[in-house]
Amino acid sequence: MIPTLQTERLTLRAPSADDFEAYAAFRVSDRAKTVGGPYSRAQAFDQLCSIIGHWHLRGYGRWMVADRQTDQPLGIVGLYFPEDWPEPEIAWSVFAAAEGRGIAYEAALAARRYAYGTLGWTTAMSLVDPANTRSVALARRMGCTDGETYQHPTFGLMHIWRHPGPEVAQ
Secondary structure (H helix, E strand, O other), X not given: OOXXXXXXXXXXXXXXXXXXXXXXXXXXXXXXHHHOOOOOHHHHHHXXXXXXXXXXXXXXXXXXXXXXXXXXXXXXXXEEOOOOOOOOEXXXXXXXXXXXXXXXXXXXXXXXXXXXXXXXXXXOEXXXXXXXXXXXXXXXXXXXXXXXXXXXXXXXXXEEEEOOOOOOOO
């Protein structure tokens, strides 16, 4: 039920058990601070399972982003709407090996095209911790505008970055 998307360099696919070590390494590291971490390995396992469950409950979700040639897991990107979010979002987290290579941008554009083209979304946002300067830069690169905030009960003040609508988004 989880579709596979491909870009020039990437495959966006369902997570597998083989992805756990790369995913856990990210979730237990300081890189996970802007997404509520660091977490324990046990929490990382539960969170990886919830990525798959989100697809079943919502009909959309986040993909494991993998290198198209090697299938090396590089991050988690996709459509996300947990119970305590203000609305569905386009979400991204990349692992250390993907940092600074345009991986999040390429994958997030594919996710946005899926949201608009396949699911028929007419609007999209990304919820970003303002301290996460790399995610702020990515939101800007994607043409998003900042102007709203959301006080999350666990993560604190988050900025809502509005994506351009389907008529102007690439």
